[in-house]
Amino acid sequence: MTERSVVHSTFVIERLYPAPPSKVFFALSNPDAKRRWFTDPNNPMPGRFELDFRVGGKEVNAGGPKDGPIHVYTATYQDIVPDQRIVYSYDMLFGATRISVSLATIELRAEGKGTRLVLTEQGAFLDGHDTSDTREHGTGVLLDLLGAFLSSGN
Numbered sequence: 001m002t003e004r005s006v007v008h009s010t011f012v013i014e015r016l017y018p019a020p021p022s023k024v025f026f027a028l029s030n031p032d033a034k035r036r037w038f039t040d041p042n043n044p045m046p047g048r049f050e051l052d053f054r055v056g057g058k059e060v061n062a063g064g065p066k067d068g069p070i071h072v073y074t075a076t077y078q079d080i081v082p083d084q085r086i087v088y089s090y091d092m093l094f095g096a097t098r099i100s101v102s103l104a105t106i107e108l109r110a111e112g113k114g115t116r117l118v119l120t121e122q123g124a125f126l127d128g129h130d131t132s133d134t135r136e137h138g139t140g141v142l143l144d145l146l147g148a149f150l151s152s153g154n
Contacts, residue, residue: 005126007125010120014117016111019150021084022083024146025108027146028086029086038061038142039063053080055077058074058075059077071092071094073091076088084108089102090104106118
């Protein structure tokens with residue numbers, strides 16, 4: 001049997017975007033908008049995307065290299081305060097292997113003419129398949145893609 005382990009970790013990422021909280025919230029909550037920026041730039045192969053943005057609703061993103069296992073992100077929205085806060089829990093699978101389970105909170109704060117986004121994630125990283133550092137880096141990349149999307153006037 002494979003040795004089992006869990007590593008608990010928390011990280012916080014902040015970004016300042018040149019758009020009001022309502023536009024940032026829209027980019028996070030609207031399925032058409034989110035589909036345009038929430039993608040892995042290293043594996044842009046089309047995959048599965050579903051977004052039911054409401055408390056209790058689910059989000060599914062799945063994709064990966066054409067010759068490798070699929071990465072599956074499945075989230076459940078726990079709390080939503082329009083233009084202010086989104087709390088969700090999610091797990092990540094690599095193929096059929098669950099690699100982590102997390103609780104994440106996104107806070108949107110008006111700052112000048114823009115928005116300060118603060119993302120706090122508490123994760124349980126399972127059996128050495130993933131690390132907090134890797135997840136923090138990947139989440140930062142996604143938040144940068146959100147910033148590029150917002151800066152492009154979309």
